[in-house]
Amino acid sequence: MSTKHIVTIEIGTIQTRALLGTLSSEMDGGIVVKAIAEAKTAGVRKSEVQSAQSVSTTVESVIEKLAKKSRTDINRINIVYSGGNLAGTSIFGKARIHNPNEVVEEEDMETAIETMRETPTISGRTTVEEMKINCVLDGIRVVEDPCNLSASELTVNGIRTHVDTNSCRAVVDAVEDAGYDADTVFTAACCAPLGCTTLGQRRNGVLVIDLGAGTTSWSVSRNDRITAVGHLAVGGDHVTNDILCAFHTGTEESAAVLKHDYGQATLEGIDPTTRVDVPIHIGKKMTVNLKALTTVINARMDETIRIIHEELETKNLLENLGAGIVLCGGAALLKNLPALVTAVFNGMPCCTGTLPSLNLPEIEDDPARIRYATLYGALLRAAHNETEKEDVMHSGFSLLRLFKRSGDHR
Amino acid sequence: MNETAFVLVGIGGAGGKIVNTVAETNASGMRAVAIDTDFTAVARLGFCQQIRIGSTRFGGLGSGGDRNGAAMAFDETHATDTIFNDAQVAVVVAGISRGTGAGVLPKILRNAAKRNVKTIVFMVTPFSFEGIALTRRAAEVEQTLAGLGDIRMVCRNEDLCPLADDNTLKDAFDQATRTLADGITLIWKMTGLPGYINIDFATLATIIVNGRGMCNLGVGIGTGPTRVKEATEALLGTTGIGLGNKLNGAQAALVGIIGGDDLRLTEVADVMARIGSALSMETPIRMGTVLDPTIGSALHLVVLLFREWHPLSEADAEENEEDTAKDTESRKAIRYVAPSHQKTSSARRKIYNNRFQHSAATWVNGENLDRPTFLRRKLHIDVT
Numbered sequence: 001m002s003t004k005h006i007v008t009i010e011i012g013t014i015q016t017r018a019l020l021g022t023l024s025s026e027m028d029g030g031i032v033v034k035a036i037a038e039a040k041t042a043g044v045r046k047s048e049v050q051s052a053q054s055v056s057t058t059v060e061s062v063i064e065k066l067a068k069k070s071r072t073d074i075n076r077i078n079i080v081y082s083g084g085n086l087a088g089t090s091i092f093g094k095a096r097i098h099n100p101n102e103v104v105e106e107e108d109m110e111t112a113i114e115t116m117r118e119t120p121t122i123s124g125r126t127t128v129e130e131m132k133i134n135c136v137l138d139g140i141r142v143v144e145d146p147c148n149l150s151a152s153e154l155t156v157n158g159i160r161t162h163v164d165t166n167s168c169r170a171v172v173d174a175v176e177d178a179g180y181d182a183d184t185v186f187t188a189a190c191c192a193p194l195g196c197t198t199l200g201q202r203r204n205g206v207l208v209i210d211l212g213a214g215t216t217s218w219s220v221s222r223n224d225r226i227t228a229v230g231h232l233a234v235g236g237d238h239v240t241n242d243i244l245c246a247f248h249t250g251t252e253e254s255a256a257v258l259k260h261d262y263g264q265a266t267l268e269g270i271d272p273t274t275r276v277d278v279p280i281h282i283g284k285k286m287t288v289n290l291k292a293l294t295t296v297i298n299a300r301m302d303e304t305i306r307i308i309h310e311e312l313e314t315k316n317l318l319e320n321l322g323a324g325i326v327l328c329g330g331a332a333l334l335k336n337l338p339a340l341v342t343a344v345f346n347g348m349p350c351c352t353g354t355l356p357s358l359n360l361p362e363i364e365d366d367p368a369r370i371r372y373a374t375l376y377g378a379l380l381r382a383a384h385n386e387t388e389k390e391d392v393m394h395s396g397f398s399l400l401r402l403f404k405r406s407g408d409h410r
Numbered sequence: 411m412n413e414t415a416f417v418l419v420g421i422g423g424a425g426g427k428i429v430n431t432v433a434e435t436n437a438s439g440m441r442a443v444a445i446d447t448d449f450t451a452v453a454r455l456g457f458c459q460q461i462r463i464g465s466t467r468f469g470g471l472g473s474g475g476d477r478n479g480a481a482m483a484f485d486e487t488h489a490t491d492t493i494f495n496d497a498q499v500a501v502v503v504a505g506i507s508r509g510t511g512a513g514v515l516p517k518i519l520r521n522a523a524k525r526n527v528k529t530i531v532f533m534v535t536p537f538s539f540e541g542i543a544l545t546r547r548a549a550e551v552e553q554t555l556a557g558l559g560d561i562r563m564v565c566r567n568e569d570l571c572p573l574a575d576d577n578t579l580k581d582a583f584d585q586a587t588r589t590l591a592d593g594i595t596l597i598w599k600m601t602g603l604p605g606y607i608n609i610d611f612a613t614l615a616t617i618i619v620n621g622r623g624m625c626n627l628g629v630g631i632g633t634g635p636t637r638v639k640e641a642t643e644a645l646l647g648t649t650g651i652g653l654g655n656k657l658n659g660a661q662a663a664l665v666g667i668i669g670g671d672d673l674r675l676t677e678v679a680d681v682m683a684r685i686g687s688a689l690s691m692e693t694p695i696r697m698g699t700v701l702d703p704t705i706g707s708a709l710h711l712v713v714l715l716f717r718e719w720h721p722l723s724e725a726d727a728e729e730n731e732e733d734t735a736k737d738t739e740s741r742k743a744i745r746y747v748a749p750s751h752q753k754t755s756s757a758r759r760k761i762y763n764n765r766f767q768h769s770a771a772t773w774v775n776g777e778n779l780d781r782p783t784f785l786r787r788k789l790h791i792d793v794t
Binding site: 238242245247288307 | 770772784
């Protein structure tokens with residue numbers, strides 16, 4: 001029985017987190033999470049590296065903690081990336097079916113995929129992932145698996161996620177400067193659905209919005225495949241900044257605690273006379289009006305969600321979302337946020353996602369455990385990549401049929 | 411007059427020509443610099459210090475619209491290092507639809523910021539007949555300059571010279587150049603010439619800090635007995651660089667009145683009453699008068715309308731003072747101290763700037779999302 005350790009790290013704007021999982025040949029591609037570690041991030045703003053040295057130090061500290069907890073030597077790390085103005089582009093490839101029976105064969109699939117991958121990249125951008133969405137026969141019939149079906153032409157539709165090259169490179173360099181090999185880069189938008197939704201939700205069509213501290217990313221999944229992704233460089237950090245700016249709470253920490261303890265996304269049920277204490281204000285005692293605090297938060301969240309709604313509406317992505325909207329990430333914990341999202345999306349149901357049990361005592365009872373969803377999703381994807389290497393026939397998560405490993409960031 | 415305190419920088423063809431026109435009419439007491447990749451064009455600017463960049467890259471023929479190349483050419487030229495020596499305030503003029511202006515302008519503004527030189531930026535955008543591609547490009551460049559420069563003005567060539575049937579192409583461009591040159595000249599005169607209600611360089615620098623962001627320039631000129639009426643009507647009108655419909659939403663105004671030795675107190679009061687009545691009651695107005703015997707019986711008015719106004723509180727001013735090593739004592743004497751009810755917005759601005767200042771701004775639908783939403787939406791927040 002062979003055992004492999006897989007590590008994923010998410011260098012967030014506020015916190016850097018890492019997960020270590022063990023993959024055993026006996027577990028049929030399954031992964032057991034062994035340890036988690038986290039530390040406050042230094043040198044990152046809006047998910048972009050501001051100080052390479054500080055980020056390296058943070059990575060080193062988190063991975064050392066993880067190694068200590070799991071009693072494992074760690075050399076290779078998978079990275080979850082949420083900056084670099086992530087964007088998704090539709091790509092496709094075609095193949096003429098030349099065999100006498102006009103039946104699609106594996107070879108034709110490979111040709112179509114190869115053509116799809118040849119779609120030129122945008123200057124200054126780096127491809128992170130390329131994923132299949134569906135196959136179309138003769139431009140009409142959409143099929144799951146085209147092999148052995150008769151047709152004269154095969155089209156493979158896919159999505160390519162890409163990021164700003166230099167921004168992404170800065171993260172990879174920071175990990176390597178900390179003394180570790182950067183293995184694969186995943187985008188947060190493509191990892192979040194695996195960490196916080198069920199297979200049923202992904203099959204029925206779901207919009208996952210990952211509200212991080214520095215950025216907000218979203219992805220639409222249908223038939224268990226990601227069909228669109230997007231990104232907005234606004235996150236929980238902006239809410240904190242708005243509070244700090246409005247009430248002069250003195251420190252970022254006090255504004256953040258005010259947001260966590262009293263913040264909510266809608267003004268419903270707020271007593272306009274209620275005042276709340278600013279928790280760690282330096283100097284004299286201070287209180288703020290709860291309605292004013294909520295107005296500041298509501299304005300920011302409403303704007304963020306509306307921008308996403310507008311983008312999805314423009315791209316005609318709001319149809320066939322049978323499972324509605326699922327929120328994850330630290331900012332998803334804001335009280336009443338699902339209600340606000342439902343209101344902005346004209347009544348579409350919304351809930352906060354659920355992270356499966358990871359059997360880690362330190363986070364098992366944590367009400368804010370949804371913030372680990374993206375990291376866990378990345379661990380599942382990395383595990384899938386590993387099993388795919390050993391056994392190419394293993395299907396794993398159909399969502400993760402990557403045609404190309406995302407190692408071309410250098 | 412301290413000649414070096416005020417420096418005028420023109421970038422590219424359009425910027426150089428405007429700066430040269432200003433320098434031509436005010437040959438003494440002003441330092442003017444023109445930077446260009448087109449050596450033939452810059453050679454014609456006889457009233458400026460000429461800085462040629464990109465000789466190896468472009469061979470002196472202009473950047474051909476290559477913005478990045480022009481920016482690199484600037485970095486390669488050490489002759490630009492001394493532009494801001496001893497300067498307190500710089501007026502920077504550039505056409506932002508073409509290569510040299512668009513590429514070099516951000517570099518110049520960063521350079522000025524590093525040296526703590528306050529900048530007033532005039533970004534000239536093309537006539538609409540020059541094509542949609544240039545207009546779009548100018549809009550893109552304008553967005554990328556959002557965090558740079560202290561106060562910025564977008565000057566549409568069409569505003570500077572309204573299209574008329576009898577205008578030749580040469581007339582149109584010349585008039586646009588002259589109109590903007592007049593505006594800049596008046597700003598310089600306002601700070602550079604003596605007057606009874608003075609706005610010196612340090613005061614102007616403080617006002618620039620308070621009004622950081624986008625602003626509008628208005629100019630009005632009148633002569634003879636009805637000069638007040640003529641000048642204010644031109645200033646508040648909608649043609650030329652009249653303020654017209656830009657008066658709505660102005661957060662503050664700086665008014666400069668430039669007259670000859672015959673300028674009367676009642677005329678100053680009349681000008682201020684007319685401008686004051688066109689603005690909201692709450693809009694703070696700062697004014698200065700200048701006596702310029704060379705203009706004879708004319709009256710020149712120049713107004714800077716600030717779209718945002720974040721007056722320095724005393725605490726902020728103290729910090730600002732630490733950043734500004736020079737002229738400490740004189741600044742203490744003239745520092746503009748905000749009324750108490752305005753202090754909060756100053757602190758807001760400061761915090762907002764510090765937090766995301768090193769990140770690329772997030773622009774969506776023409777709005778910078780790094781600015782707090784409640785400020786952009788002008789929501790009433792009870793902060794008591």
